[in-house]
Amino acid sequence: MRAMTPRVAVRTRGLTKEFRGFRAVDAVDLEVSEGSVHALVGPNGAGKTTLFNLLTGFLPPTSGSITVFDEDVTGRPPERVARRGVARSFQITSLFETLTSREHVELALAGRTREGFRFWRSEKLLARRRTRVDELLDQVGLAALADKPVGLLAYGRKRALELSLVLALEPRVMLLDEPTAGMGTEDVDRTIELVRRIATGRTVVFVDHNMHVVGSLADRVTVLQQGRVLAEGGYDEVRADVRVITAYLGRAEHA
């Protein structure tokens, strides 16, 4: 039997973003396989966030191209890219402190589906919506805290809620910007488990500075430095790459 080659979920070719002549992302060729978990790492200022913003349409590229499942989305606005199944989380999201987790997820679902806020017109739709809300909260471990105002939740739980809001969009490709930023060890480990769970059947691209997180989750790692791809491969391969070691050590020396 012939082994199936996975499709390419996201591909960039020569992707470049200049800010007044400064190349924050410089001729990046990236290939993310469908169903894989792909990490973007690199020292501060390497261009990771800018690349995320390009992939999701939040910034138009200066040159180069982006395809999502072979469809060209170069220069498309965020809502058009989102319609191709790409959803992202942010480093910092604003949640509504007085609303509960359940209310947040309900709003995310109402915003996403065609029924919008008309679900109350039909008992059937209402029941289906409730089940989906429960599933999403359960998936991120928030079932027991669903009716607490978000302002009372610990930081790690708020980040889990943010993930459920991304999941509510039912993305084919999830982009997670520093999912463990600012977390203590316990929350980091919970988040690793959570991302692993939600990555099943999906493509995930994430940025994280924590190498334990990268090593635990990533099938492939792309290392950026000064906007360029410095190295790419499996975690162990990349970690042993002299150019990567030098890039990180060089930074430590100058810190």
Ligand SMILES: Nc1ncnc2c1ncn2[C@@H]1O[C@H](COP(=O)(O)OP(=O)(O)OP(=O)(O)O)[C@@H](O)[C@H]1O
């Ligand atoms: N809107 C902008 N205008 C001008 N320069 C920018 C802009 N956005 C980013 N840059 C510059 O582009 C470079 C890459 O920034 P970016 O935020 O993408 O890096 P990063 O790898 O995400 O860094 P960090 O790990 O600190 O989040 C930096 O030198 C930054 O100052």
